Amino acid sequence: MKKGAILMLVAATLMACSSKRQVSRLDTDSVTDLSGQWNDTDAKLVAQEMITDCLSRVWLTDFIAAAGDKPVVTVGTIRNMSSEHIDTEVFSTDFERELINSGRVRFVASREQRGEIRDERMDQQNYSSEETMKKFGREVGADFILLGSVKTITDQIERKRTIFYQTDLELINLETNEKVWIGTKEIKKGISQGKVKW
16 A cells, blocks of 8 residues: 555656746747747748848839839738648738838738728717817728738658748739739748657
């Protein structure tokens, strides 16, 4: 009986020690690839490369020359067509922020945001003073919409796997449906697994 109680106590102690969780803070610019799947580094790489490419293309100078003003852009749907859970808002927000901060492009709210803003404006019609109430019909219309997708191809044999990610973004003229810029960023990862199976 005593021996059994001692064994149970030792087993409980070992389990408590092995299940202790440790958390450490990491630099947000550090590359952390734990699973080999899409992560924050991939999102940053996509945003950085696409922004540089988008701002260096002729669509921007052509528009400014013709219109005499900065183009107004809105973000549409960036579809996740991959085999993984990817929050495409992470890099589309990076993309939007950097384009705005470049000072060469103006952005208007996305479709979802516009709905919430219009609800607030409607609410103001009933509850705000006439001097501070915001009026309908004064929104800035976008000249271009950004659409895109993320796709993956996975190849695997035994304990080796490769994942190929392709992100495609397109900037489309809202009046003419003309595609004025297409950007593509590809990322390929090789993953080796130990003796434990996938």
